[in-house]
Amino acid sequence: MALPVSLRNSVTPPELELIASEELVEIIPLISMERTAFISGAYGPLRPPNKAKIPLWMAINLKMKKKCHIVPPNWLSVDFLQDRLALETSRQEFSQFPFRFTEIAKLLLDVAPDDIQNSERIRSLLKDIREVRQAKSREGLQKIDHSELSLPNLCSMEINEIRPFFVRAMGVLTQLTRDPVADSQFDV
Amino acid sequence: MSPRHISAALLDDDEDFPMVGVAAPDLNFGVDHPPETLLQQLVRHWLNERHAPDILPVQAEVLGALLDHIRRQTDTVQALRGDPDTSEAEHARIMLVQTEVERVKFVVRSYIRTRLYKALQIEKFARYIVATSEVQEKLSQAELDHARRFAQLTENHFQASVLQSLPPHQQGLEDNTPFTPPMISGPDKSRAVFVHARDECPPVRLPDGTTMQMQKGQIVLTPYAVVEQLLAMGSVELI
Numbered sequence: 001m002a003l004p005v006s007l008r009n010s011v012t013p014p015e016l017e018l019i020a021s022e023e024l025v026e027i028i029p030l031i032s033m034e035r036t037a038f039i040s041g042a043y044g045p046l047r048p049p050n051k052a053k054i055p056l057w058m059a060i061n062l063k064m065k066k067k068c069h070i071v072p073p074n075w076l077s078v079d080f081l082q083d084r085l086a087l088e089t090s091r092q093e094f095s096q097f098p099f100r101f102t103e104i105a106k107l108l109l110d111v112a113p114d115d116i117q118n119s120e121r122i123r124s125l126l127k128d129i130r131e132v133r134q135a136k137s138r139e140g141l142q143k144i145d146h147s148e149l150s151l152p153n154l155c156s157m158e159i160n161e162i163r164p165f166f167v168r169a170m171g172v173l174t175q176l177t178r179d180p181v182a183d184s185q186f187d188v
Numbered sequence: 189m190s191p192r193h194i195s196a197a198l199l200d201d202d203e204d205f206p207m208v209g210v211a212a213p214d215l216n217f218g219v220d221h222p223p224e225t226l227l228q229q230l231v232r233h234w235l236n237e238r239h240a241p242d243i244l245p246v247q248a249e250v251l252g253a254l255l256d257h258i259r260r261q262t263d264t265v266q267a268l269r270g271d272p273d274t275s276e277a278e279h280a281r282i283m284l285v286q287t288e289v290e291r292v293k294f295v296v297r298s299y300i301r302t303r304l305y306k307a308l309q310i311e312k313f314a315r316y317i318v319a320t321s322e323v324q325e326k327l328s329q330a331e332l333d334h335a336r337r338f339a340q341l342t343e344n345h346f347q348a349s350v351l352q353s354l355p356p357h358q359q360g361l362e363d364n365t366p367f368t369p370p371m372i373s374g375p376d377k378s379r380a381v382f383v384h385a386r387d388e389c390p391p392v393r394l395p396d397g398t399t400m401q402m403q404k405g406q407i408v409l410t411p412y413a414v415v416e417q418l419l420a421m422g423s424v425e426l427i
Binding site for chain 2: 002003007008010011015018019021022031032033034036038039040041057058061062067144145146147148149150151152153154156159163166167170171174177178
């Protein structure tokens with residue numbers, strides 16, 4: 001009953017999606033519902049056509065039953081992503097994104113492409129952004145040492161992607177620099 | 189309880205449902221942390237536990253409160269489902285409540301399984317847990333019993349299969365021979381972890397001798413030993 005081997009070293013993308021689904025998203029409900037107490041908080045009332053904010057998992061659930069339209073967050077638009085892509089390619093540092101944007105974008109594009117304008121274009125922009133940022137992560141590997149590496153604006157899914165390699169790299173560097181003083185200090 | 193009354197229990201105007209900081213994080217760029225709900229707390233501790241090489245203190249209170257909440261929601265749903273007067277709209281609501289219960293159960297289960305795995309892994313060669321009282325304090329009674337039984341089984345197995353045939357001075361599991369790795373191994377606290385600062389952090393010493401002061405929101409890759417104290421204080425989370 002202990003944790004399966006495949007999950008021991010890292011969390012998986014579906015688990016990250018589960019966590020990201022707790023975040024709030026705006027919907028236009030097609031059914032009405034009283035205000036309801038959930039474990040994560042109270043949501044509603046839903047009164048079509050008034051917008052309401054509910055957790056993403058709930059929105060996905062309703063959307064799949066065609067009981068709501070999802071209002072995509074402002075960053076999931078061609079204009080915004082185009083600006084970000086330009087910023088990302090022109091500067092050396094990572095530009096700012098919502099921490100769980102990859103997961104949220106994927107879930108929304110999978111479930112509600114009809115609610116998102118130009119979803120195909122958004123898909124390809126996200127892919128381009130991902131590639132630019134991935135290249136930057138790889139460059140960041142040059143700066144790694146045995147004690148600390150700052151990673152400003154890196155997002156949840158990106159961290160998970162580089163985790164195995166970066167953790168190992170730092171482990172190797174730690175072994176190379178290990179000396180008795182540090183050993184006693186850090187109680188290894 | 190009458191069916192109407194039960195139905196009201198799902199409504200938020202019931203005093204029995206104290207909501208800890210209803211505000212959930214926004215999809216916007218907000219870096220500010222609103223007060224955490226119980227579920228958000230558990231998710232944070234779950235991820236900490238998944239990423240930390242060492243076993244962390246058991247979050248018995250958060251876990252207990254959430255399990256109670258799950259039970260209350262399940263009871264309400266059961267009562268409503270048994271009621272033939274429940275309307276179609278009500279069914280949609282019940283289904284959403286049930287979906288959430290399943291989601292929360294998944295996190296609870298994964299949290300417990302992660303701890304179980306660590307308790308056993310640390311236990312495996314070492315009886316580290318039985319040996320260190322500091323570690324014992326982090327475990328719940330059930331986890332401790334489980335670890336002890338497992339340690340006993342492994343030791344019996346080692347004895348029966350190999351150790352009893354060895355010369356007496358090599359039969360122990362605890363001998364410390366110089367220049368060889370110890371047979372009792374603890375968790376590797378030098379393993380690197382990704383850390384996110386939840387608040388301004390007091391300065392910590394890095395293995396290279398310099399100090400690091402994490403600003404709120406900063407993300408850093410660093411050995412677990414560096415941030416162990418900060419994690420215990422709740423100033424940082426592992427991501």
